[in-house]
Amino acid sequence: MTDSVYVHMAEYLANPGIIGLAQSPGDLVITEFMANPAAVLDSDGEYVEFYNNTGSAIDINGFTLRDDGTNSHTISN
Structure with a gap:
């Protein structure tokens, strides 16, 4: 089995170009x-x-x- 980690940047996807977020891979x-x-x-x-x-x-x-399953963690201040 292969483990994977995904990062979802919801605010960046909704607002491309927003200051303070990664802009390039x-x-x-x-x-x-x-x-x-x-x-x-x-x-x-x-x-x-x-x-x-x-x-x-x-x-x-x-x-x-999040992982391939249902586990996730949202980073908060």
């Missing part, structure tokens, strides 16, 4: 993530790491991470 890159680590019994050990490849801040508030 590669502007914001998921460099590392840990999903369901065996060492802990809850979600405390889960994380995702992003790399901002631009010279400006990128607002990730409202981005949703």
Whole structure:
């Protein structure tokens, strides 16, 4: 089975060109993530790491991470 992670940027898709969001592929890159680590019994050990490849801040508030199934997490302030 292959695991996949998807990032949905609803505000960017609705408002292309909005300031503070990644504008091009590669502007914001998921460099590392840990999903369901065996060492802990809850979600405390889960994380995702992003790399901002631009010279400006990128607002990730409202981005949703989801897997192939029904699991998702929306990033909030």
